[in-house]
Amino acid sequence: MKEAVTHDVDGDALAWPQLTIDRSKRGSLVDQIVASIALLVNGRDLRVGTKMPSVRQFAKCNGVSTFTVVESYDRLLNLGLLSSRRGSGFFVTRNDVVAPTQAALQPGPTSIDALAPDLYSGVSDALPVGAGWLPPEWYGETTILDAVRHAMKIPASRLRGYGHPLGFPTLRQHLAATLSEELFACEPDQVLLTHGATHAFDLILRTLTKPGDTVLVEDPGYSNLLSLIRHHGCIAVGIPRGEHGLDFDALMRQAAATHPKLMFVNTVLQNPLGTSLSQAQAHRLLGVAEQFDFWLVEDDIYRELASRGDASLAAMDGLRRVIRVGSFSKTLSPVLRVGSICASNTLIPELLRIKMLAGLTTSEINERAVFHAVSARPYKRMIERLVAQLDQGRERTIERLAQVGMTPIARPRGGMFVSAGWSAPPTVQRNGRVIADLALKAGILLAPSEFFMLRPPESVWFRFNVAYAADTPALLAFLKAIDD
Structure with missing residues (x-):
């Protein structure tokens, strides 16, 4: 078994064991590393203050690339399990974070994804409520x-x-x-x-x-x-x-x-x-x-x-x-x-x-x-019309979403988007990704808060494109059913 040397909070040398990484298993190497380290930290096998192996040490010990280690450490930082100190490395920060399981880390085959082709191709039959483009006629x-x-x-x-x-x-x-x-x-x-x-x-x-x-x-x-x-x-x-x-x-x-x-x-x-x-x-x-x-x-x-x-x-x-x-x-x-x-x-x-x-x-x-x-003369007039359409669509979107109990998490100053949701905290059964997956099956493309955040969301919210969300009965019917 390969070992790298790290140190605990008292400065004593500790042997870092090679993690069990199954390359044939569904899910990325990063997911497996994050889940394994989270279990070690939460199980007190790695105490608060323990210095982690350097990126290169960890990569060599576990036979993975340094890029994989960087992303793994990055996710552990965002989970609050590790902290970094400039010039000193990475350290265990806390032991009270729930370890992410492999099942939680892996989306299913019908799961919505921030880089899903349907969100960018424009050829999907699904209603692009979460998309980043406007209708061509706009x-x-x-x-x-x-x-x-x-x-x-x-x-x-x-x-x-x-x-x-x-x-x-x-x-x-x-x-x-x-x-x-x-x-x-x-x-x-x-x-x-x-x-x-x-x-x-x-x-x-x-x-x-x-x-x-x-x-x-x-x-x-x-x-x-x-x-x-x-x-x-x-x-x-x-x-x-x-x-x-x-x-x-x-x-x-x-x-x-x-x-x-x-x-x-x-x-x-x-x-x-x-x-x-x-x-x-x-x-x-x-x-x-x-x-x-x-x-x-x-x-x-x-x-x-x-x-x-x-x-x-x-x-x-x-x-x-x-x-x-x-x-x-x-x-x-x-x-x-x-x-x-x-x-x-x-x-x-x-x-x-x-x-x-x-x-x-x-x-x-x-x-x-x-x-x-x-450089054509109509361009400035086109922009003025576009801004007016967005203003009207934004107000209508906020009004429609209010009908299903959703409020903006911030009052937009203009533009294409309204981010709105419910105040209740997310749960395993009811969170942005779960609801977006259900919407996808119903022919609606939603963009949940998880697409945009490094922190765990404190509430369930989505980014809505006002050009598609302002007057869409199918969207409101779906959201009302979810909220009931």
């Missing part, structure tokens, strides 16, 4: 189709080569001019085009982090981002966000304890809450980032749906410590897959190098289509 189909047809008239000379590494120059010039007029001074060479916002997040993580680095995220926050951070071997640490913004006491504690490399934040119309940071909170966040020397990645994809004058970290900071990510998936169509990164002149070259290494250039045809759409 975007202005004529404007988009005209832009796509125009883009297809690309000159024959442009069919050679891969296109400009930074992205279609005319679109970058347009973005830089628009941002300079409305938010902050920006040059075209400070704009890097991407395959949407998630691609932008991936490039930033590849460029600025390494496995084992701490990355701060909002809790609740964007579900795909949590998975992406773990995929890169980083440790995601959640900072609670609620009705009134970020929990700055928690932010200060975590920043001091973990020395994060960067933090992702939605300044306006946060996903999934729909809230926005005040000017004062944004200034305070910049101060914390300066004090503890970490980057701020501003997820700004909902900016065009927000009110003019709302806080902008990039505008306050001038792209010194802030990296701004934008996208057109919420105002045009997610099918076009065009996003952007705005960053300092010193950071853009390295991001560009990683972009070329990871996948060369982005689609010039898509970028041309976006340019023709956003």
Whole structure:
């Protein structure tokens, strides 16, 4: 049996046994490791204060990759079983957490999942109440189709080569001019085009982090981002966000304890809450980032749906410590897959190098289509209509959900989403995932709180897309049946 050496709370050396890991067993290696360590901790085999093996020691002892160990330790941190100390390692924190069983850790074959194809494909017959896109008619189909047809008239000379590494120059010039007029001074060479916002997040993580680095995220926050951070071997640490913004006491504690490399934040119309940071909170966040020397990645994809004058970290900071990510998936169509990164002149070259290494250039045809759409005269009127439709849909959604006893967990300031639920705490039989699985069988795609949170939810709630939830009798009938 392989052994690694660790130490208990008194400093005495302990032999760390090899865990029993069954690679043929259903469920991930991470699930098995988390369940096994939780049992050891709760059974007092590992006492509070015991130092865990290093990531490399644990990986070597148990024949798994360091990425698997990083994700396992990350989950144990979020469960409250372990704590981390910069430069010292991981330590057992408490013994009073219920150990997750293998059955609890594994979704069934009909279980809803944050990365389920049905939530992104748009071809499912299920009602996409939890989806992140709007009905095509809300975007202005004529404007988009005209832009796509125009883009297809690309000159024959442009069919050679891969296109400009930074992205279609005319679109970058347009973005830089628009941002300079409305938010902050920006040059075209400070704009890097991407395959949407998630691609932008991936490039930033590849460029600025390494496995084992701490990355701060909002809790609740964007579900795909949590998975992406773990995929890169980083440790995601959640900072609670609620009705009134970020929990700055928690932010200060975590920043001091973990020395994060960067933090992702939605300044306006946060996903999934729909809230926005005040000017004062944004200034305070910049101060914390300066004090503890970490980057701020501003997820700004909902900016065009927000009110003019709302806080902008990039505008306050001038792209010194802030990296701004934008996208057109919420105002045009997610099918076009065009996003952007705005960053300092010193950071853009390295991001560009990683972009070329990871996948060369982005689609010039898509970028041309976006340019023709956003530079056309009807675009601003289309955005105004879209905001008005969302405002009406949001109010109707809140009214309809109230009929089945559901209330918003935060009053949204605008945008596409209302996150609402029941006040009763979740149970094994009645929680977000269980209800979402039942909804899926009934032909309804729900997005439960578990998709968006690192902490265990204190109540049962879901993110609702107001375009689909506002006037849907089938949804209300299902929720009423669940609540009865």
